[in-house]
Amino acid sequence: MVNTPELADRYLMQTGRRLPVTFVRGRGCLVYDDTGREYLDLVAGIAVNLLGHAHPEVAAAVSKQAGELIHTSNLYFTQPQVELAQRLVELSFPSRAFFCNSGAEANEAAIKLARKWGARNRDGAFEIITTTGSFHGRTLATVTAGGQPKYSDPFKPLPDGFVHVAYNDFEAIESATTQKTVAVMLEPVMGEIGIIPAAPGYLKRVREWCDKKNLLLILDEVQTGLGRTGRWFAHQHAGIEPDVMTLAKGLGGGIPIGACLANPRADVFEPGDHGSTFGGNPLACAAAATVLHVIERDGLVGHAAEMGELLHSSLGDLGAKQVRGLGLMQAFEFEEAKAKPFQQACLEAGLIVNAVDDHSVRLVPPLILTANEIERAHAVMEKGAG
Numbered sequence: 001m002v003n004t005p006e007l008a009d010r011y012l013m014q015t016g017r018r019l020p021v022t023f024v025r026g027r028g029c030l031v032y033d034d035t036g037r038e039y040l041d042l043v044a045g046i047a048v049n050l051l052g053h054a055h056p057e058v059a060a061a062v063s064k065q066a067g068e069l070i071h072t073s074n075l076y077f078t079q080p081q082v083e084l085a086q087r088l089v090e091l092s093f094p095s096r097a098f099f100c101n102s103g104a105e106a107n108e109a110a111i112k113l114a115r116k117w118g119a120r121n122r123d124g125a126f127e128i129i130t131t132t133g134s135f136h137g138r139t140l141a142t143v144t145a146g147g148q149p150k151y152s153d154p155f156k157p158l159p160d161g162f163v164h165v166a167y168n169d170f171e172a173i174e175s176a177t178t179q180k181t182v183a184v185m186l187e188p189v190m191g192e193i194g195i196i197p198a199a200p201g202y203l204k205r206v207r208e209w210c211d212k213k214n215l216l217l218i219l220d221e222v223q224t225g226l227g228r229t230g231r232w233f234a235h236q237h238a239g240i241e242p243d244v245m246t247l248a249k250g251l252g253g254g255i256p257i258g259a260c261l262a263n264p265r266a267d268v269f270e271p272g273d274h275g276s277t278f279g280g281n282p283l284a285c286a287a288a289a290t291v292l293h294v295i296e297r298d299g300l301v302g303h304a305a306e307m308g309e310l311l312h313s314s315l316g317d318l319g320a321k322q323v324r325g326l327g328l329m330q331a332f333e334f335e336e337a338k339a340k341p342f343q344q345a346c347l348e349a350g351l352i353v354n355a356v357d358d359h360s361v362r363l364v365p366p367l368i369l370t371a372n373e374i375e376r377a378h379a380v381m382e383k384g385a386g
């Protein structure tokens with residue numbers, strides 16, 4: 001058998017740490033490695049595979065579209081792109097969409113939009129308030145927007161114009177707002193740092209502040225969007241709408257696609273302002289339209305809310321000092337530094353979980369997760385935690 005980890009060592013840049021497993025196929029919430037071992041997957045390609053692995057309708061849509069038209073560039077119209085934009089807008093809030101290929105690019109578009117909006121509407125204001133611990137991507141601008149110096153410090157000098165405040169601290173946003181401020185950019189639930197939900201009332205107060213001070217509210221729903229939290233979009237829990245919302249991760253069912261949606265107030269892009277060669281190509285849009293269709297037809301948003309509650313309560317007896325999350329976006333934090341050995345023990349027992357650091361474990365399973373699968377996962381985690 002090919003030694004994939006050894007080849008990866010030689011031929012791939014060492015940008016991340018990989019677990020010692022090589023996956024070759026999957027079905028639903030199950031995935032199989034190159035020795036034929038089965039795993040129950042509660043990470044889903046990091047909150048990407050909303051419909052699980054190898055969903056037959058996504059596979060069929062991709063295959064059909066690939067046989068007709070894969071790519072044209074954005075020099076022309078294509079039907080799948082327009083149809084996907086219409087569906088996303090109908091599901092979210094009055095807006096228009098820009099398509100790209102990843103979460104970082106969706107946020108990059110949002111940042112550029114805010115800067116242009118500030119030049120026009122706020123006397124050249126350009127500063128964006130973001131939060132410590134947030135994650136917005138790995139491009140220079142988005143890694144600076146994100147509030148985790150471990151990801152940005154090695155790449156100094158960083159772009160100007162980002163101010164970080166503590167998450168869930170509304171007063172800190174008030175005090176950080178100046179003439180130079182153009183926008184507040186937040187995750188409705190901080191994901192990458194280990195699932196920190198917005199405190200009750202926080203998003204609503206930030207929305208009101210943005211209205212009062214004439215700022216844009218940018219919500220990064222790259223991880224929280226599309227049913228993940230038990231609503232189509234996490235901001236709907238707070239009863240508010242952002243001016244700009246970014247999506248990616250789950251949108252294409254595993255095919256790379258990102259989107260930036262802006263309401264009429266924020267939508268200041270004009271021809272020539274921004275672009276992407278691959279962004280919103282027919283293949284990715286056909287996949288995404290199918291993902292949205294299946295989520296809706298199969299009632300997966302409500303199902304995610306229900307399974308989220310079940311998952312949350314099942315995590316209560318693992319000896320963690322805290323269990324936190326919203327819908328199928330859950331994490332638990334151990335007092336002891338045992339998240340990584342826990343992740344390894346689970347992997348060896350056929351369960352995929354994600355240790356975000358030494359203490360916290362993140363679960364972002366497919367929305368199709370069942371009660372039986374939660375039970376099966378719990379049985380493994382109980383042993384792993386012991």
Ligand SMILES: *Cc1c(COP(=O)(O)O)cnc(C)c1O
Pocket residue numbers: 101102103104105107135136137138187191192220221222223224248249
């Ligand atoms: C994953 C993530 C991103 C970055 O997405 P990429 O597709 O990896 O560029 C941005 N924001 C949030 C909230 C994310 O979870």
